[in-house]
Amino acid sequence: MTDLLRLNNISVHFSGLKALTDVSFSASPGQVKALIGPNGAGKTTLFNVISGYVPPTSGEVYFNGEEIQGLTPHEISARGVRRTFQNGGLFGEMTVLENILTGMHVQINSHFMGLLFGTRKADEEEKAAAARAMRLLALMDMSEFADQQVKSLSGGQQRMVEIIRTISTEPPLLLLDEPAVGLSPPMRIRMMEVIKRLAGEEGISILLIEHAIDLVMAGSDRIVVLCAGQNIAEGKPAEIRENREVLEAYLGYA
Amino acid sequence: MNTNPSMERKSWKASRRLFYVVPLAAMFIPLVANDYLQFMVNIMMVYVLVTVGFNLVIGNLGQLAFANTAFFGIGAYTTAILMSHLGFTYDIALVSAAVVGGLAGLLASITALRGIRLYYLAIITMAFGELMRWVYIHADKITHGTDGLPLYNISVFGMSMHSDTAKFYVFLLITVLVVKGVSNLLRSRVGRAIIAIRDNEMTTASLGISTSNYIILTFVMSGSIVGIAGAMFAATTERVFPESFGLTEVIVHFAMVMVGGSGSLIGSVIGGAVLTILPEYFRQFPGMSELFFGGIIITILLFLPKGLASLLAKLSPVFHDRYYRD
Numbered sequence: 229m230t231d232l233l234r235l236n237n238i239s240v241h242f243s244g245l246k247a248l249t250d251v252s253f254s255a256s257p258g259q260v261k262a263l264i265g266p267n268g269a270g271k272t273t274l275f276n277v278i279s280g281y282v283p284p285t286s287g288e289v290y291f292n293g294e295e296i297q298g299l300t301p302h303e304i305s306a307r308g309v310r311r312t313f314q315n316g317g318l319f320g321e322m323t324v325l326e327n328i329l330t331g332m333h334v335q336i337n338s339h340f341m342g343l344l345f346g347t348r349k350a351d352e353e354e355k356a357a358a359a360r361a362m363r364l365l366a367l368m369d370m371s372e373f374a375d376q377q378v379k380s381l382s383g384g385q386q387r388m389v390e391i392i393r394t395i396s397t398e399p400p401l402l403l404l405d406e407p408a409v410g411l412s413p414p415m416r417i418r419m420m421e422v423i424k425r426l427a428g429e430e431g432i433s434i435l436l437i438e439h440a441i442d443l444v445m446a447g448s449d450r451i452v453v454l455c456a457g458q459n460i461a462e463g464k465p466a467e468i469r470e471n472r473e474v475l476e477a478y479l480g481y482a
Numbered sequence: 483m484n485t486n487p488s489m490e491r492k493s494w495k496a497s498r499r500l501f502y503v504v505p506l507a508a509m510f511i512p513l514v515a516n517d518y519l520q521f522m523v524n525i526m527m528v529y530v531l532v533t534v535g536f537n538l539v540i541g542n543l544g545q546l547a548f549a550n551t552a553f554f555g556i557g558a559y560t561t562a563i564l565m566s567h568l569g570f571t572y573d574i575a576l577v578s579a580a581v582v583g584g585l586a587g588l589l590a591s592i593t594a595l596r597g598i599r600l601y602y603l604a605i606i607t608m609a610f611g612e613l614m615r616w617v618y619i620h621a622d623k624i625t626h627g628t629d630g631l632p633l634y635n636i637s638v639f640g641m642s643m644h645s646d647t648a649k650f651y652v653f654l655l656i657t658v659l660v661v662k663g664v665s666n667l668l669r670s671r672v673g674r675a676i677i678a679i680r681d682n683e684m685t686t687a688s689l690g691i692s693t694s695n696y697i698i699l700t701f702v703m704s705g706s707i708v709g710i711a712g713a714m715f716a717a718t719t720e721r722v723f724p725e726s727f728g729l730t731e732v733i734v735h736f737a738m739v740m741v742g743g744s745g746s747l748i749g750s751v752i753g754g755a756v757l758t759i760l761p762e763y764f765r766q767f768p769g770m771s772e773l774f775f776g777g778i779i780i781t782i783l784l785f786l787p788k789g790l791a792s793l794l795a796k797l798s799p800v801f802h803d804r805y806y807r808d
Contacts (some may be wrong), residue, residue, distance in 0.1 A: 317685030
């Protein structure tokens with residue numbers, strides 16, 4: 229299988245602090261790859277490097293064979309790398325539907341002048357997008373919330389809206405930063421099912437940061453373990469469970 | 483919870499057509515208004531556009547940029563200079579005011595793009611307005627300084643626009659076109675991108691939206707619309723003075739945005755209109771007018787922090803601002 233995403237020796241230094249040192253790995257379509265590691269291991273920094281928010285000090289990021297480090301976040305996103313944020317990245321004043329539609333921005337081919345003058349073409353393009361967004365919400369059992377402001381939703385519903393917004397353009401690569409944090413047990417299971425379905429049925433490549441080890445073991449195809457900015461292990465869940473180095477570093481066993 | 487959201491949406495859609503009644507009914511104002519009232523209605527439309535333009539930057543984009551009087555003055559002076567000195571007709575001067583206002587918006591956007599935000603942005607953009615006022619006063623060979631620059635023979639497409647009634651119909655057409663255009667843009671990916679930047683700039687970029695492009699676009703639109711308002715202001719007063727564009731003026735603009743409803747297009751229309759009429763009404767109480775005016779602003783903002791638009795939105799979902807088309 230060809231690599232959709234490949235990281236070559238990524239290092240990030242913040243004025244002397246080594247956040248990441250020579251991290252390399254790859255991601256393939258249809259695969260859920262979990263990034264685990266203690267707090268401060270550099271997981272979110274790695275996401276920020278891939279999505280263009282933090283430039284790597286050295287190393288390369290290849291997406292679909294193209295070098296993407298140095299591009300701006302919106303350029304990387306437009307190429308099909310989409311992410312969620314740890315502390316929620318929704319637009320609180322907007323409704324659920326408007327949030328999803330904002331996520332579909334790059335897919336809506338309406339031009340400024342057409343929109344300004346309300347031409348039929350621009351109107352139809354916008355209406356078709358709204359219809360697509362409603363279908364997507366229906367698919368995820370969220371239709372009834374379409375016209376509600378997202379800030380009035382529960383934490384779990386908000387996470388779901390963020391995921392729907394992120395996948396609304398059918399991106400080939402999805403970066404999920406702790407999607408299950410703060411969710412109730414049934415919501416967590418549902419979230420993991422959604423993630424597995426996106427990889428299995430839609431063939432999306434998913435990178436997942438998650439602290440809940442049970443979800444990681446059950447839901448991911450491969451696991452990368454980061455510790456103090458270094459990639460200390462990679463393998464199938466069963467292999468990682470047996471890896472002595474991981475147990476020492478991550479779980480604190482002597 | 484309504485069990486059938488799509489049915490509910492259809493009924494809003496039908497009700498929203500009623501908005502067209504407002505401009506149609508307004509066409510009959512000249513039949514009933516006296517000279518003074520007609521003048522006030524004309525000024526009202528000027529301030530509706532001032533507020534619509536300002537609210538895009540303050541309410542929708544969420545940037546504390548107070549360059550609005552600069553845009554307003556630049557629009558008015560562009561019109562007056564082109565007509566008085568260069569002999570252009572009002573129609574061309576008005577379009578030029580929109581273009582030059584847009585360029586002023588572009589200039590103002592540089593500050594926000596360079597990461598100058600919040601209070602720093604507020605003070606820098608206010609300074610821009612004051613600096614422009616200094617230019618109007620001291621470039622007196624062109625602007626006639628504090629004597630004011632007069633406009634003569636105001637006409638559009640060869641028709642005289644000297645009477646307030648003629649101005650009214652031209653202004654009504656411009657106001658309806660601008661408000662409809664802004665409404666069209668807000669109810670699209672453009673409007674959503676602008677609000678997304680306000681709510682969470684970092685996430686907006688992660689959705690493939692170029693935040694800097696939309697910041698520039700919003701400032702240019704704002705400058706352009708307020709520039710048009712400046713051209714209308716110049717035509718209404720027929721003489722342009724530097725002191726019309728001072729710091730108190732930008733405070734009035736800001737009050738119009740907040741009283742109408744920050745980020746709400748309907749709010750801009752209401753806020754601009756109400757805060758034009760109220761001070762005029764209170765003029766009959768000399769010495770007390772500022773007290774009433776200030777008191778009303780405070781009362782509205784205390785009880786309706788989201789402005790008069792939120793009161794309407796409580797009455798019916800038809801008045802909700804929407805950022806999509808259905």
